[in-house]
Amino acid sequence: MRHLRRHHDMGGLDAGPVDHDHGGALAHDYAPWEKKVDAILRLLSSSGVMTVDELRRGIEELGPGIYDELSYYERWIASVTNILLEKGVIETDELGRRMAEIEAGWGHTP
Amino acid sequence: MAEAHGHDHAHPHQPDIEDAAPSHYQLMTEAVAGLLVEKGVFTADALRAMLEAIDAKSPADGARVVARAWADDAFRTRVLEDVNAAASELGIDAGSIPIRAVANAPGLHNLVVCTLCSCYPRLLIGLPPDWYKSRAYRSRAVREPRAVLREFGLELPTETVVRVHDSTADLRYLVLPERPAGSDSLDEDALAALVTRDCMIGTARPRAPA
Structure with a gap:
């Protein structure tokens, strides 16, 4: 039986050198919004709204194009949002409205 | 920036300054x-x-666990049984996802990866470094760990057995490195200072005592 490998399943494939950070000298800080994504996932996970496995499933379902295009925490929030929409915890129109409101008010917060 | 150093993963965005337009x-x-x-x-x-x-989470918490394990054999046994419970003895909340300690020994070296995503003992040693999440590390660590370790500057003798542990959402790993030679007189704080993040992932050895 042929093993069908999905794009996230990269163990054992060829790849270039590991761009390690020489003990942290080149490490960047996580941006505040990236930590917020992590915090949201942990709170959703501890309250039983979604699991880490669902996060991973959501990331895998982004598809090869988007998977490679997005940064790490962009994949996370895209997955979290899709799963919250799928579960009916939030709705597409309210999400769109809220994003537009935040964008319109950006830089004007007191 | 990403193009400038020629590799294939996007870096997370840097913090926005107040007047920069937010990303989607x-x-x-x-x-x-x-x-x-x-x-x-x-x-x-x-x-x-x-x-x-x-x-508040950083590799320092994991380093305290490793240092206590070096200093106290009974604690080491408990770490090998249950990292989360042993960490809580030191007042460290390592969360509810089980962490398994894998101990290095003469002739045995352990390396941790998450090939499918980026599972990592975050609640014990903080957020993972970028390279841990990279395509190159995730792809190659399970296939040619010695070559990967060489890129990190860690050359293992050919007779050393290398065990690679692939993490999951439900089980994370912590490498328990060997206590460095010449560290007999050090107290726990000084021992903990020898324990780096990378030696708890398995891509480095602990620092040598000064």
Whole structure:
């Protein structure tokens, strides 16, 4: 039986050198919004709204194009949002409205 | 920046300064957080507390566990049985996802990866380094670990057995490195200072005592 490998399943494939950070000298800080994504996932996970496995499933379902295009925490929030929409915890129109409101008010917060 | 050093993964964006336009996904993050608070899924205080908890986690907590294991054989046994429970003896909350300690020994070296995503003992040693999440590390660590370790500057004797552990959402790993030679007179704080993040992932050895 042929093993069908999905794009996230990269163990054992060829790849270039590991761009390690020489003990942290080149490490960047996580941006505040990236930590917020992590915090949201942990709170959703501890309250039983979604699991880490669902996060991973959501990331895998982004598809090869988007998977490679997005940064790490962009994949996370895209997955979290899709799963919250799928579960009916939030709705597409309210999400769109809220994003537009935040964008319109950006830089004007007191 | 990403093009300038020629590799294939996108770097997470740097923090926005106040007047920079937010990215689509940054807006999505703020909107989702706001909606979840509004709907009572969690409170704004809980979100703030979680952000502080994330900031408070660092490899230093894992280093304390390793140093105590070096100094105290009974504690080492408990670490090998249950890292989360052993960490809690030191007042460290390593969370509810089990962490398994894998001990290096003469002729045996352990290396941790997550080939499918980026599972990592975050609640014990903080957020993972970028390279841990990279395509290159995830792809190659399970196939040619010795070559990967060589890129990190760690050359293992050919007779050393290398065990690679692939993490999952439900089981994370912590490498328990060997206590460095010449560290007999050091107290636990000094021992902990020898324990780096990378030696708990398996891509380095502990620092040598000064």
